[in-house]
Amino acid sequence: RCMASSVQIPSDLLFRQLFDYQSYTYTYLLADCQTQEAILIDPVLELVNRDTHLIEDLQLNLKFAVNTHCHADHITGTGELKKRFPSCKSMISKDSGAKADVYIKEGDRVVFGNKELNVLSTPGHTNGCLTFVLHHDGRPVLAFTGDALLIRGCGRTDFQEGCSATLYESVHKKILCMPADTPLYPAHDYTGQTCTSVREEKAYNARLTKTKEEFIGIMERLNLPYPKAIDKSLPANMVCGVLEDLPNK
């Protein structure tokens, strides 16, 4: 097989990638076209109006607002979406430490209509990082990797419960072991790219193609600036983005 190859998603799956120009976050809308049940992965507070209009235009029923992890760079739209769509429940991993209606962990399924995401635990960027995988015809055809694996990169490991050894294991044992054609959709990109594949990251990821020891050294030497939105984002995300629920309010 060549480097460029493709897999097909179900013909009755709606899939929309959405972007936040401020935090460079990708939000994903998925829906089962038969039942109209939908989920949003990693919605952003400031873009809840946009997402609400799109969900209404497409006449979808938002069932879950799911976070791959407790974000440090933007406030989740989950809490606000629950106000707009009363039947919507928030979802996150228990290990995130954040509040949510439904806690999910490795082996769980996020079900919307006749479709489902399989939940993988991929800690390292934070303890609670999850990766979501949609299967079709017996193979993974969409994987949402959060900040565990980015296009030619990965999430930082110097904040929250960051641990580069753990991240290395997560990416190699949970994500890069999927079939080479598997499309990977990250929580962020800073170069204008929208997706990658297992094959490409195994060949070209500048950090994760290295040995574990080299990877740990690379991550230690990154010397990244203090995350500019972390002091505002983390407390808000611990209460699901509902600012009125902040302890100091």
Next chain:
Amino acid sequence: RCMASSVQIPSDLLFRQLFDYQSYTYTYLLADCQTQEAILIDPVLELVNRDTHLIEDLQLNLKFAVNTHCHADHITGTGELKKRFPSCKSMISKDSGAKADVYIKEGDRVVFGNKELNVLSTPGHTNGCLTFVLHHDGRPVLAFTGDALLIRGCGRTDFQEGCSATLYESVHKKILCMPADTPLYPAHDYTGQTCTSVREEKAYNARLTKTKEEFIGIMERLNLPYPKAIDKSLPANMVCGVLEDLPNK
């Protein structure tokens, strides 16, 4: 059929959407996975390095760099890509007035490997605006609409050879007459959305769901600012983005 529905692209078609944060331009990489022949639609000069790396990583042969029209908001990457990939030819419509290796018009086909785009003439934003359509299983499954049709909007008609009556006819007679499920990929979006469909634009496009007369009035009253990059972009794009070929150099 519900508002949310999906069509399948060929399993041996590589399709990558790329974005420029400066001019909000979408660039599209398409390749035939069997032959590795590839085309880029609307590449941006400042991102030629990114696009070159991706094409090299995917081991593709770039055959054509195609512009939907002569852009006023960014300089095309076409000329620079031809230097990086000597076998690459530039393509644009004759009506654009711009220089290119190959001129295309309605009814022509842009062939890469076993795949092809059908060329439609969709003037109104400029005289030379083209829309490209990829068919699969006897129906359109991808349409690249340039600035003729944007998500819930359309390109401006107050510059270049802009004519709102012409644009209205182009969009209705060439684009919105395709099957409702047809996914539409614009040259720009300013809201973080990545694609739309014929069904959605027929139902929700704020301008193009109006009558022709109302549309003309809406476009007349937009009162948009002078395009900030036009004085630099237009002369450069007339010579295919090769700045050394500018008459005043």
